[in-house]
Amino acid sequence: MDVPQAGPALGDLEAPEGPHHSALGAPGRWLWREATSLLAYGRRRPRFLVGLFITILSAVLAVIGPLVVPYPPTTATVDVLRPPSLTHLMGTDPTGMDIFSRVLAAVQIDLSVAVSGTFLSFVAGVVLGAAAGYWSGTGGVPLVLSEGLLRIMDMIQSFPVFIFALALVSLSGPSAQNVVLAIAFVNLPIFLRLTRAAVLATREQLYIEAARGVGLADRRILLRHIIPNSIEPALVNASVTVGGAILLTSGLSFIGAGIRPPTPEWGSIIATGSQYMITGQWWIGVFPGLALSLSVFGFALVGDGLREYLDPTKRHAFAVRATRDQQARMTKEPRGVVPM
Amino acid sequence: MRTHNPLLFVAKRLALLIPQLIGISVVTFLFLHLLPGNPAYLIAGNLATPDEVRAIEHHLGLDKPLFVQYIIYVGNVLHGDLGQSWLSGNAVLTDLLQRVPATIELVSIALIVIAVVGVLLGVMIAVNPRGLVARAVFGYGLLAGALPDFWIGLILIFILYYKLRLFPPPLGQLDLGVTAPRTITGMYLIDSLLTANWRAFGSSLRHLILPEMTLIFVYMGLVVRMAASSMQSALHADYIRTARASGLRPWRVTWQALRNALPPVLTVLGISYAYLLGGAVLVETIFAWGGIGQYAVQAVTNSDYLAIEGFVLTAAVFTMLVYLLVDIGHFFLDPRVHV
Numbered sequence: 001m002d003v004p005q006a007g008p009a010l011g012d013l014e015a016p017e018g019p020h021h022s023a024l025g026a027p028g029r030w031l032w033r034e035a036t037s038l039l040a041y042g043r044r045r046p047r048f049l050v051g052l053f054i055t056i057l058s059a060v061l062a063v064i065g066p067l068v069v070p071y072p073p074t075t076a077t078v079d080v081l082r083p084p085s086l087t088h089l090m091g092t093d094p095t096g097m098d099i100f101s102r103v104l105a106a107v108q109i110d111l112s113v114a115v116s117g118t119f120l121s122f123v124a125g126v127v128l129g130a131a132a133g134y135w136s137g138t139g140g141v142p143l144v145l146s147e148g149l150l151r152i153m154d155m156i157q158s159f160p161v162f163i164f165a166l167a168l169v170s171l172s173g174p175s176a177q178n179v180v181l182a183i184a185f186v187n188l189p190i191f192l193r194l195t196r197a198a199v200l201a202t203r204e205q206l207y208i209e210a211a212r213g214v215g216l217a218d219r220r221i222l223l224r225h226i227i228p229n230s231i232e233p234a235l236v237n238a239s240v241t242v243g244g245a246i247l248l249t250s251g252l253s254f255i256g257a258g259i260r261p262p263t264p265e266w267g268s269i270i271a272t273g274s275q276y277m278i279t280g281q282w283w284i285g286v287f288p289g290l291a292l293s294l295s296v297f298g299f300a301l302v303g304d305g306l307r308e309y310l311d312p313t314k315r316h317a318f319a320v321r322a323t324r325d326q327q328a329r330m331t332k333e334p335r336g337v338v339p340m
Numbered sequence: 341m342r343t344h345n346p347l348l349f350v351a352k353r354l355a356l357l358i359p360q361l362i363g364i365s366v367v368t369f370l371f372l373h374l375l376p377g378n379p380a381y382l383i384a385g386n387l388a389t390p391d392e393v394r395a396i397e398h399h400l401g402l403d404k405p406l407f408v409q410y411i412i413y414v415g416n417v418l419h420g421d422l423g424q425s426w427l428s429g430n431a432v433l434t435d436l437l438q439r440v441p442a443t444i445e446l447v448s449i450a451l452i453v454i455a456v457v458g459v460l461l462g463v464m465i466a467v468n469p470r471g472l473v474a475r476a477v478f479g480y481g482l483l484a485g486a487l488p489d490f491w492i493g494l495i496l497i498f499i500l501y502y503k504l505r506l507f508p509p510p511l512g513q514l515d516l517g518v519t520a521p522r523t524i525t526g527m528y529l530i531d532s533l534l535t536a537n538w539r540a541f542g543s544s545l546r547h548l549i550l551p552e553m554t555l556i557f558v559y560m561g562l563v564v565r566m567a568a569s570s571m572q573s574a575l576h577a578d579y580i581r582t583a584r585a586s587g588l589r590p591w592r593v594t595w596q597a598l599r600n601a602l603p604p605v606l607t608v609l610g611i612s613y614a615y616l617l618g619g620a621v622l623v624e625t626i627f628a629w630g631g632i633g634q635y636a637v638q639a640v641t642n643s644d645y646l647a648i649e650g651f652v653l654t655a656a657v658f659t660m661l662v663y664l665l666v667d668i669g670h671f672f673l674d675p676r677v678h679v
Binding site: 151154155156158159160161162163164166167168170171172173243247250251254255256257267270273274277278279280282285286289292293294296297300301 | 360363364366367371372374376482483485486487488489490491494495497498501502509510614615617618619621622625626636637639640641643645648649651652655656659660663
């Protein structure tokens with residue numbers, strides 16, 4: 001037993017607890033165990049810690065960014081096109097707005113748009129993917145629905161992502177809300193497929209059969225047993241998707257199909273700077289691009305690390321998780337059985 | 341009966357285009373219905389007279405049931421009628437056809453370079469996974485995934501044009517004062533070569549370099565990664581061990597492995613081709629390229645809805661044809677693919 005604070009009450013009488021179900025009982029303990037083992041992994045993969053640092057920093061700035069900016073980010077002044085100096089760390093733009101303040105304030109917009117789009121996509125993808133996986137191959141109406149859903153996903157995926165998002169946003173009107181919906185829409189197929197594939201494996205497990213045997217309703221089996229045990233691939237993908245969503249948001253805003261100025265957004269600040277590149281005022285376009293790349297980079301590193309950390313074939317190399325937990329996963333021991 | 345008959349395979353694969361085209365037409369048709377309010381007013385633009393609005397309403401059949409509207413839409417598209425761009429005043433199809441070659445030239449050159457260099461780097465990584473190339477490419481891969489294409493383009497412009505004056509300004513496909521070569525394919529590089537117009541050839545080549553560098557840098561990572569991993573597993577296969585044990589020369593062994601590693605790389609190249617078209621939208625805007633990507637952006641900024649619609653349809657058909665070619669390529673690369 002690697003968990004020091006596991007009480008004696010959790011003795012031999014109860015079924016072995018899987019991470020997800022103990023989460024329902026003792027979320028704090030579960031979180032602590034996961035966090036320490038993740039940090040132990042991070043010690044061996046400093047890249048992951050760098051990513052973690054960047055994402056946490058972005059998250060903090062997303063909350064406090066607009067409060068700590070040195071100048072109001074959307075107010076025009078007479079200090080136009082000033083190069084970077086001590087008063088304006090990143091210079092000013094053609095309307096005299098301070099680039100540093102705008103770049104900092106933009107963290108909030110970019111991150112909230114990207115995260116909400118990803119979140120919507122994640123929830124819809126997991127629910128639909130679980131349903132599609134659970135009912136695939138059963139015949140009747142559910143089968144038709146789940147096959148139909150997959151064909152619709154095929155259709156969405158056959159369009160290049162940026163062009164599909166561009167069409168959605170430009171036809172429904174450029175606004176933050178529509179960018180969020182576009183992000184959710186173009187990423188839906190990936191989440192759906194990942195979850196569906198995981199569910200196809202999970203539903204064959206003995207503990208699902210047991211749950212069915214005890215007479216649980218489909219909905220309950222799905223929500224309590226199938227989804228918690230099939231969510232990992234989608235969870236890992238979420239971090240990568242947030243990075244991609246930031247790129248998509250800024251790309252759309254860059255061409256005027258996303259968030260419009262004067263709202264501070266990285267892509268639209270770069271758009272302002274693009275015409276000044278060939279006349280030498282580089283600072284308008286360069287700094288928001290650096291901030292944007294750094295945060296995307298951070299999310300990519302975290303996603304990459306999580307994937308490796310959770311990959312059972314690679315986990316041997318990082319024997320950092322609880323041994324029992326590890327064995328339970330590798331032998332696919334039932335961990336969804338709840339004492340009824 | 342499982343056979344490896346190329347004609348049968350191509351015929352069956354072509355038949356698959358029909359449901360795909362229906363799917364695409366449904367999606368693009370539904371796009372128009374995303375428009376808030378009366379699409380006819382939005383499509384006609386601010387300066388439209390009531391007569392013009394009525395004409396568009398009639399053209400789209402907005403007064404009829406949805407299914408009938410769809411049939412009308414498909415009929416129009418099949419007749420090459422994508423409506424009229426209120427911005428340019430031309431038929432959308434005319435506008436698109438005029439601009440397609442520039443875009444195809446841009447993305448195809450990028451794809452060819454990505455294919456050649458990407459596979460080469462992939463092989464080098466697979467042969468020596470701990471070597472210098474592998475390390476450098478790993479770093480590049482992390483970077484390229486995080487850097488937005490439009491920003492890279494601007495940085496290249498600033499350094500290579502503004503600072504060093506190595507390349508012409510980002511203002512189109514040819515220098516001012518250089519007349520476009522006689523139109524054969526519509527692609528300046530090829531046309532100038534065919535008509536031996538060296539002035540135009542040099543100018544077009546120099547204008548191509550910066551946008552190509554941007555696209556290649558951003559979109560090559562995926563291909564390198566796939567080539568490396570596919571080549572790595574091919575090199576570990578039993579038949580390669582047999583080949584080595586039989587005393588084949590190393591380059592022959594590598595070649596043998598490469599042949600077997602190619603199919604997944606081909607798939608990724610197909611995906612990259614489609615992504616490049618999306619990237620072209622941004623890159624063309626920065627370099628004022630004048631292809632369909634820039635046309636789409638102008639349409640977006642001016643709410644020229646039928647032009648956007650036409651561009652999306654073109655992109656979808658382009659992607660569909662690329663995947664068709666990928667499938668046919670698979671058939672010839674991999675003898676196990678059957679009809």
